[in-house]
Amino acid sequence: MFFDRIDAAPADPILGLNEAFKKDTRANKTNLGVGVYQNNEGKTVILDCVKEAEKILLEKEETKSYLPITGLPEFGRLARELIFGKDSEFVDGGKAVSCHCPGGTGALRIGADFIHQQNIASTIWISDPTWANHYQIATSAGLKFERYPYYDRANHNLAFDRMIETLSQAKEGDVVLLHACCHNPTGIDPTHEQWEIIAKFLAEKKLLPFIDFAYQGFGHGIEEDAFGVRTIAKYNPEFLIASSFSKNFGLYSERSGVLTVVSADVETAVKVMSQVKIAVRTAISNPPAHGEKIVTTVLSDPTLRAKWEDELKGMRERISKMRVLLSHKLKDAGAGDFDFITEQNGMFSFSGLDKDQIEALKRDFGIYAVASGRICVAGINSNNIDSIVEAITAVVKK
Ligand code: PLP
Incomplete structure (x- = not known):
């Protein structure tokens, strides 16, 4: 037996x-x-914008053949536009590479697999509390996790000093997982000043930021919610982002997310992408198509995009x-x-x-x-x- x-x-x-x-x-x-x-x-x-995009896809889609391992390049580009802003050097410059993964969970897992497989780090620091799946994703990818305090129960606030104090014990090269906005489960996010301190601290300590961006648009707005990520980008030459379209497009069951890895130069980014591809290939071979085609259709059509922004604002x-x-x-x-x-x-x-x-x-x-x-x-x-x-x-x- x-x-x-x-x-x-x-x-x-x-x-x-x-x-x-x-x-x-x-x-x-x-x-x-x-x-x-x-x-x-x-x-x-x-969402109405999703229904409309699906009608367009039903009309125009000609094949259900496999997607490229990393998904459609335009989908990754549009995801980077949302993360970094339209004019950012990371949209088209080549330092940031993106890969469609099954949901934010898939992006976290592929990112963690990549870190483990490439011996980039062995320890990841995760907030306490956090979305419970973070801990098991880290361990099943072969990483060890440590917790940093996040919640000040007495004041219903961010335990900022304790967070930084604990992260000071991290070793150079460790990974630090941060929620970009709408921290799950507390709902408490760093202030702009605190993001500045966190971003500089991670750069000085040579820690690798891994940002979970599952709720863009649910906090204060699409642009506003990206403040933390963009501040990390100002000071840290290398980092990873796991974004999800489950919540902000209501595409929960379509499993649509993106792993974006930023490198210090384009040459490195190309090598990174080649290894991320191996991580995807061995885990899922290639991504599901429907969700990413919906997102690509909505974000690249000005009318549908405006409708999406409106519906997201409504939520x-x-x-x-x-x-x-x-x-x-x-x-x-x-x-x-x-x-x-x-x-x-x-x-x-x-x-x-x-x-x-x-x-x-x-x-x-x-x-x-x-x-x-x-x-x-x-x-x-x-x-x-x-x-x-x-x-x-x-x-x-x-
Ligand atoms: N990260 C956080 C913080 C979440 O709360 C969730 C979902 O609840 C995810 C990631 C995963 O999202 P997805 O459903 O896109 O895999």
């Missing part, structure tokens, strides 16, 4: 939560655990509105001061609720959230906000 000694893996905390939610028969149950955007009706709909603004409403309503209900929720960015918020309070929300009110206290603000809408406020108020007053 080969398989009888295998232990069952623990359930993925978030996917496990979804399973439990599905089984709950209460009519007014609410899922604040999932990491997908929902509209005011609680639906994760397909961002709805979440912001819910943040403000939630904190006001909680204050009015006597639950305490939740103003910090309005300072956080993106889909998620660290609510400050503890494990027992989260459990009570589920048990007594059918409201599901992650045990860490993370709630998905994108799951709140004008129909469920009052019952959410009532439930949170009841558990914090207990």
Whole structure:
């Protein structure tokens, strides 16, 4: 027998939560655990710009033959335009190379594989807390991870001094994973001044930045959310970025993401790309096409692009509105001061609720959230906000 000694893996905390939610028969149950955007009706709909691009593709697409290993060059170029800005030297200059990967997860994994396979580093520093998959992606790619503190629980803020202090212990050549914006799970991002300090610190310490850019456009805007990455680029000649189109195009199941690697010169970038190709070839051979063709169609058509920007703005603004409403309503209900929720960015918020309070929300009110206290603000809408406020108020007053 080969398989009888295998232990069952623990359930993925978030996917496990979804399973439990599905089984709950209460009519007014609410899922604040999932990491997908929902509209005011609680639906994760397909963006109009995506539907239109799909119609165009249906008409024009002539083959389902394989894509190049790194995806369509134009897709990579458009992704770099979003990351660095239209006029950046990294769009066409040749120092930055991009490769389509299956989602942000695929981009993180291919990036980690590349680092490991090329002996670039053996240790990656990851924020504590973070998107839980980061740790396992690092280890399954053969990297060792260390954690740096990120969250100041007492002040609902970034533990900036402790973060830098801990990263000071990193060895020259270690990798540091940073969230570009909308930090998952805390919703707390560095300020512009803090990004400057982080970027210079990494350059001085000769640490390699690896930036997870999963939520561009969900914080303050497409350009605004790129501030951190562009600041890293100002001081660090070499770095990696894993971007995702799952959230900002609502293309969750199409698995569309991009790994971009920036090198100090074009000659190095060409060699880097040749090795990234090997990493892709051995992991997935070549990428899925549909998502990247949608993104390429939308971003290269001025009308569709304007529609996308508008729809993305709509998602961002709805979440912001819910943040403000939630904190006001909680204050009015006597639950305490939740103003910090309005300072956080993106889909998620660290609510400050503890494990027992989260459990009570589920048990007594059918409201599901992650045990860490993370709630998905994108799951709140004008129909469920009052019952959410009532439930949170009841558990914090207990
Ligand atoms: N990085 C972070 C911080 C995320 O929150 C997620 C998804 O939740 C991802 C990466 C992965 O995104 P994708 O679905 O594109 O693989």
